[in-house]
Amino acid sequence: MRALPHDRPTENVPQWLLTTAGWSWRFVALVAAVSLLVYAVVHVRLVFVAVFLALVLTSVLKPVADLYGRVMPRSLAVGLSLLSALVVFGGLVAYVVASVAGQWQTLADQFASGIDQIIDWVQHGPLPVDVSWAQINDAIEAGRKWVADNSADLASTAVASAGTVAEGFAVIALAVFCTVFFLMSGGSMWSWFLTQVPSDHRERWERAADAGWYSFSGYARGTVIIAVTDGIMAGILLAALGIPLAAPLAVLVFIGAFIPLIGAPAAMVIAGVVALAAEGPFKALIVIIGVALIGQIEGHLLQPLIMGKQVALHPVVIALGVTAGTVLAGILGAVVAVPVLAVTWTVYATLRPPRVATVPDGDDDGGGDGGAAEAE
Numbered sequence: 001m002r003a004l005p006h007d008r009p010t011e012n013v014p015q016w017l018l019t020t021a022g023w024s025w026r027f028v029a030l031v032a033a034v035s036l037l038v039y040a041v042v043h044v045r046l047v048f049v050a051v052f053l054a055l056v057l058t059s060v061l062k063p064v065a066d067l068y069g070r071v072m073p074r075s076l077a078v079g080l081s082l083l084s085a086l087v088v089f090g091g092l093v094a095y096v097v098a099s100v101a102g103q104w105q106t107l108a109d110q111f112a113s114g115i116d117q118i119i120d121w122v123q124h125g126p127l128p129v130d131v132s133w134a135q136i137n138d139a140i141e142a143g144r145k146w147v148a149d150n151s152a153d154l155a156s157t158a159v160a161s162a163g164t165v166a167e168g169f170a171v172i173a174l175a176v177f178c179t180v181f182f183l184m185s186g187g188s189m190w191s192w193f194l195t196q197v198p199s200d201h202r203e204r205w206e207r208a209a210d211a212g213w214y215s216f217s218g219y220a221r222g223t224v225i226i227a228v229t230d231g232i233m234a235g236i237l238l239a240a241l242g243i244p245l246a247a248p249l250a251v252l253v254f255i256g257a258f259i260p261l262i263g264a265p266a267a268m269v270i271a272g273v274v275a276l277a278a279e280g281p282f283k284a285l286i287v288i289i290g291v292a293l294i295g296q297i298e299g300h301l302l303q304p305l306i307m308g309k310q311v312a313l314h315p316v317v318i319a320l321g322v323t324a325g326t327v328l329a330g331i332l333g334a335v336v337a338v339p340v341l342a343v344t345w346t347v348y349a350t351l352r353p354p355r356v357a358t359v360p361d362g363d364d365d366g367g368g369d370g371g372a373a374e375a376e
Contacts, residue, residue, distance in 0.1 A: 054178035227257035
């Protein structure tokens with residue numbers, strides 16, 4: 001009797017079932033590892049947010065620090081780059097606060113007038129809806145009563161919010177602390193880490209880290225540039241139309257650019273509501289169309305031009321990732337989903353071995369060589 005080869009199973013199991021079982025336990029192990037990682041990150045989210053923010057600041061400020069470092073010591077260059085960022089950010093906040101304080105009363109009066117016009121249109125317009133001021137007053141009174149009945153819960157929520165504010169300051173302080181060391185000695189820190197990796201794996205780790213940092217820094221710097229461009233275009237549009245609080249609304253568009261998929265539409269709706277209350281429906285429509293066009297310019301011109309292939313993710317992958325991140329961690333998850341996906345895919349694409357595709361044999365006349373060619 002001919003002996004079976006050693007690499008063939010002696011069990012009476014179909015090959016397709018063996019293959020499926022092999023893929024299944026590997027998939028279960030992968031899901032368990034990812035779930036454990038997400039669980040750990042959620043429980044130390046403050047540290048994760050601080051490190052993520054530090055990496056973003058490092059990617060944005062490193063070119064500035066390198067530029068300053070050409071004419072001064074590295075420590076002084078790092079301090080000056082952080083001071084430059086603080087001046088720019090502080091000036092932006094001061095300008096927004098001054099704009100709001102200077103136009104707040106005018107906007108409140110215009111908003112009240114706009115609400116009166118909207119209610120009048122609802123009452124006498126084509127819609128089959130009858131809303132009176134008595135009903136509005138009843139709704140306000142019901143809201144006041146609800147606040148009075150739930151004052152204890154609101155007080156505890158306020159205390160929790162105060163704790164959240166304190167945590168926010170702690171995160172910012174830790175992020176700035178980490179940023180200083182990343183800018184000062186990030187290269188030497190990474191070199192030390194590589195010495196802890198077995199020597200025959202260091203090259204792969206270094207290639208993966210370089211690719212991941214290239215993707216992450218490109219996304220961070222590109223997002224900042226695109227957000228600034230969106231804010232400037234929105235500010236010019238709103239100022240040209242004479243919309244009150246054009247500068248704060250432009251800053252809102254700037255902030256919305258950091259939140260994929262949902263940030264820009266939310267900023268567009270808020271800008272449209274303000275324009276409707278202050279200038280009427282015609283200019284509100286122009287504002288909504290204009291902000292939507294800015295979003296199209298961002299998606300079809302700015303992102304391909306600035307980011308290029310550094311974040312080569314399909315829109316479906318981005319939508320699913322942002323949705324999953326929002327479910328897991330709210331707005332924070334939506335913000336970090338895209339860079340995490342981009343870095344993960346870049347590292348995987350760098351580490352995976354080249355795929356080999358077998359070239360089919362040619363015809364009987366010897367036209368094919370039957371060799372193998374790399375698919376990539």
